[in-house]
Amino acid sequence: MAHAFTLFLIVMAALAAVVFVALHFFEAGYGYLFDRRYGPPVPNRIGWVVMEAPVFLFMCVLWASSERMWQAGPLALFLLFQAHYLQRAFIFPLLIRGQSKMPLGIVVMGMIFNTLNALMQGGWIFYVSPADYYADWFSQPYIYLGGALFLTGMAVNLHADHIIRNLRRPGDTRHYIPRGGMFRYVSSANYFGELLEWTGFAIASWSWAGAVFAWWTFANLAPRAASLRRRYEREFGEEFTRLHRKRIIPFIY
Numbered sequence: 001m002a003h004a005f006t007l008f009l010i011v012m013a014a015l016a017a018v019v020f021v022a023l024h025f026f027e028a029g030y031g032y033l034f035d036r037r038y039g040p041p042v043p044n045r046i047g048w049v050v051m052e053a054p055v056f057l058f059m060c061v062l063w064a065s066s067e068r069m070w071q072a073g074p075l076a077l078f079l080l081f082q083a084h085y086l087q088r089a090f091i092f093p094l095l096i097r098g099q100s101k102m103p104l105g106i107v108v109m110g111m112i113f114n115t116l117n118a119l120m121q122g123g124w125i126f127y128v129s130p131a132d133y134y135a136d137w138f139s140q141p142y143i144y145l146g147g148a149l150f151l152t153g154m155a156v157n158l159h160a161d162h163i164i165r166n167l168r169r170p171g172d173t174r175h176y177i178p179r180g181g182m183f184r185y186v187s188s189a190n191y192f193g194e195l196l197e198w199t200g201f202a203i204a205s206w207s208w209a210g211a212v213f214a215w216w217t218f219a220n221l222a223p224r225a226a227s228l229r230r231r232y233e234r235e236f237g238e239e240f241t242r243l244h245r246k247r248i249i250p251f252i253y
Contacts, residue, residue, distance in 0.1 A: 005128045013212045016219040023223035039105030045093040047102040052089035055114035062122030073134025074125050076143060077205050080150050081121060084197060097165060117213055124209035146204025153196030156182050160190035177240055185250035187232055188225035192248050195221060222248050
């Protein structure tokens, strides 16, 4: 099993590299960058639930089927992981305003990746890692440093989503430059928060599975952040460029 899982991680890491390159040529067409080429539009609320709920449910199955389900280390990692997807799959969609859409193709691709990622993270934590790997995890620094980064990233992500959600008044369809919070430093503060979350999770789990997910997060979100920044520059011109924001990582990129 360990050999097959290692091969699985290598394939996933390689696919992330392909996605990273491809997204520099093809914008992921949802949200501000909505594009009908990626399939017929579906309501955002439905799209987010269909796309994100499978990873939450599959992770529950992997946890409940494992002999390690009540071990402190695996349980802590499970709760961190599920905290994100509980919010993203079931709370975030309820907070969406307006009648925005996302392409069906994006929903399907997201659902497939999320299911594979549940297998990647849950597979390592509950089944593939050595039996005593997480036995004394709370005597190690990883869970504390990684957990702190994860929770900080989640707070940044939630605050950025709140800012974006309140850019418009009911009935307003114009676009606005997000301001405040980490938007002072990057044009995609919500993506920075998510990248920080999964970097923290990789540290907390101290695993190649976590590292591959962090790499996937960057490979998916960094090109999209670059596309969003270009769109802001075209639409708002000097009003945006004079803010001197980075794309996704403050002061760096």
